[in-house]
Each structure stands twice: as C-alpha cells, then as structure tokens.
Amino acid sequence: MWLDALYHSLNPIAFQLGPVVVRWYGLAYFFGFICAAYVIYRTARRWGTDLSVDDVTTVIVSIAFGVIIGARLFYVIFYGDGYYLANPIKILATNEGGMSFHGGLVGAVVGGALACRRLHFSIPTMCDLAACGAPLGLFFGRCANFVNGELWGKPTDLPWGVMFSDAGGGSVYRHPSQLYEAILEGLVIFAVLFVLSRKRPARPQGTFIGTFLMLYGVFRFAIEFVRLPDExxxxxxxxxxxxxxxxxxxxxxxxxxxxxxxxxxxxxxxEGFLDVAEGDGQFVRNE
Structure with missing residues (x-):
C-alpha cells in the first residue's frame, strides 16, 4: 500500500518555532485563500472588470472571516449532536477540529456580499469570481485532512488503501476519501470552471457559482458512500x-x-463596479 507509506511519513505539524506550532491544516487555509485571491484577480482582469489588488484583498479578508465563522457554526449546529449545548465553551475550541464546508459556503457568500456592498461591486459577478478560486481552497483543505488522518473512508482492499492511525478497528486499510474529495471537489471543479472562464465575453452572471454548487453537490454526495459518517x-x-x-x-x-x-x-x-449616487443625485462610476 504505497499511499499508506506516504501517510505514515507525514507529520501534521509543518514546523515549530519555540512555543508556536504551525500545522498543515492552518497553512492549507492560508494558501487556499492566497490562491483564490490570485484566481479572482486574474479572472477579473480577463473579464474586463476594474478590481485592484487592494479590492481583492478586502474581499478575501471578508470571505475568510465568513468561511471560518460559518464553517464552525454549521458544524456546531448540524454535527454537534448536543455536545456543544452541554459544553458551550467548546464552541470556540477550533483547534480541536470541527468545520463544515456547507457552513463555510454560506459564510463566504455573506462575507463576500458585505465586502461588495462596501466596494459597490456587483455581488453576482463576485460570486462567480469566488467560485472560480474556491476549488483550490478545497483542494488544500482536503489534503490537510489527509495529513491529519481525519475524515477517513470505509475499509478497502484497493492498492491505495491507508491504515489511519486513529481510525480504530484494528489493522484495516481504508479509502483515502480525503484525497478523493481533493481531486473531485478541488482539481476537477477548478479545471471545469477555468475552461469556462476563458471564454470572451464572459459567460452570464450565475454560470460559475451555479456550476460550482451543482458539481460540488454531486461529488460530495457520491464520495459519502465510501466515507465513514461522523461518529x-x-x-x-x-x-x-x-x-x-x-x-x-x-x-x-x-x-x-x-x-x-x-x-x-x-x-x-x-459587470464590475456599479454606478453609485452622489449627494446631488448624480451617478458616477465608483473606482
């Protein structure tokens, strides 16, 4: 089992500087947002919008806060099974794990929309731009899940099965469902949206976020058949x-x-920046 050997050679801790411990999971979030920002910026330029580096930074920071808050809240509500009602202080213990993609998606939309309202940028277009970059964040996140040895799959005898350290059940090789998700939800969706985004003029508003949501729903539903449910x-x-x-x-x-x-x-x-009203009732382009 070659993938099993690779898994056991990995360390969830990327590096440590004295008391500061940096894990691959945290770096996955960081690089995911950086890559998404780059894709948003390059795609926006290809579509002829006027997003600057500062504008993209504003949007990404807002989305990042939305993702983290939304992902945690959804996990607490839908996956907590009463645990957090009995231990409310644990809601803040994100270092113990527990983030939901579906909540992160809702949080990203809310955070991004708030940033767009501040910038007077088209929210539907920003949703499409963000959808083009989001799969890379999913890719890094799922790879980090694999390194952490979490969210493993059902037993398998396939040659790429992995014996996860904390899976229990003795010496059992399991589906590396984290990597299945990294490939399908990450690389495949990114490739599809990248190809679609190359067309000029750009495809209509909603094309990219709609495609992203549809493909993610299909892939996640399918992979759950080989992934163990939350205990x-x-x-x-x-x-x-x-x-x-x-x-x-x-x-x-x-x-x-x-x-x-x-x-x-x-x-x-x-479309990019919207026309906004000045005090005298005249409309000007917000740059």
Missing amino acids: QLGYLLGTNWLTMGQCLSVPVFLAGVAVLVVAHRLNRPQ
Whole structure:
C-alpha cells in the first residue's frame, strides 16, 4: 500500500518555532485563500472588470472571516449532536477540529456580499469570481485532512488503501476519501470552471457559482458512500448509507441547478463596479 507509506511519513505539524506550532491544516487555509485571491484577480482582469489588488484583498479578508465563522457554526449546529449545548465553551475550541464546508459556503457568500456592498461591486459577478478560486481552497483543505488522518473512508482492499492511525478497528486499510474529495471537489471543479472562464465575453452572471454548487453537490454526495459518517451522528433515518453530508449536499446541488436555470433565462453580462449616487443625485462610476 504505497499511499499508506506516504501517510505514515507525514507529520501534521509543518514546523515549530519555540512555543508556536504551525500545522498543515492552518497553512492549507492560508494558501487556499492566497490562491483564490490570485484566481479572482486574474479572472477579473480577463473579464474586463476594474478590481485592484487592494479590492481583492478586502474581499478575501471578508470571505475568510465568513468561511471560518460559518464553517464552525454549521458544524456546531448540524454535527454537534448536543455536545456543544452541554459544553458551550467548546464552541470556540477550533483547534480541536470541527468545520463544515456547507457552513463555510454560506459564510463566504455573506462575507463576500458585505465586502461588495462596501466596494459597490456587483455581488453576482463576485460570486462567480469566488467560485472560480474556491476549488483550490478545497483542494488544500482536503489534503490537510489527509495529513491529519481525519475524515477517513470505509475499509478497502484497493492498492491505495491507508491504515489511519486513529481510525480504530484494528489493522484495516481504508479509502483515502480525503484525497478523493481533493481531486473531485478541488482539481476537477477548478479545471471545469477555468475552461469556462476563458471564454470572451464572459459567460452570464450565475454560470460559475451555479456550476460550482451543482458539481460540488454531486461529488460530495457520491464520495459519502465510501466515507465513514461522523461518529457522533452515524447514519441517518435508520439507513446504513445516508449521512449528514449527503443531506446537506442535496440543497447545494438543487441551488446550483436553480442558479444555472435563472442565469440562462436572464442572460445578464458580468459587470464590475456599479454606478453609485452622489449627494446631488448624480451617478458616477465608483473606482
């Protein structure tokens, strides 16, 4: 099992400077946001919008706060199974793990929208730009999950099975479901959106965020079949296959389809900064 040997050679701690410990999981968030910012900036230039480096920085910082807060809150609400009601102080213990992608998505939209309102930039266009960069963040995050040995899959006899240290159940090789997600939710979705973003003029508003949501919903739902459910929840509704991740992925997929349908019908072009009113009632371009 060659991948198993690679896993056991990795250390969740990237480096340590005295009492300061830097983990790969934290670096995954950092590099994910940096790469997303670069993709947003380059794609915005390709589409002819006027986003500057400072504008992108403002949006990314706002999105980052939204992702972290939303991801944590969703995990507490949907995956906590009453634990956090009994131990509310643990809600702040993010170092112990517990982040939900679905909550991070909601937080990202809210944070990005607030930044766009401040900049007077088109929110639908920013959603499309952010969707183009988000898969790279997912890729780094899932790779960090693999390094941490968390969110592992079901037993397998495939040659790339991994014996995760904390999985329990004895010497059992399991699906590296974290890497399946890194490839499908990260690299594949990024490649699809990158190809779509190359067209000029840019495809209508909603095309990219809709495609992202639809593909993520499909991939996440499928991978849950080879990934173990969260221990505190198990399978839902008396089944031996339905997980919370699948339940949350269905509305994500449906939202993606709905956005694509609306985008096709409205056929609105991508736009950048909006005209805003001055005190005398005249409208000027916000630069």
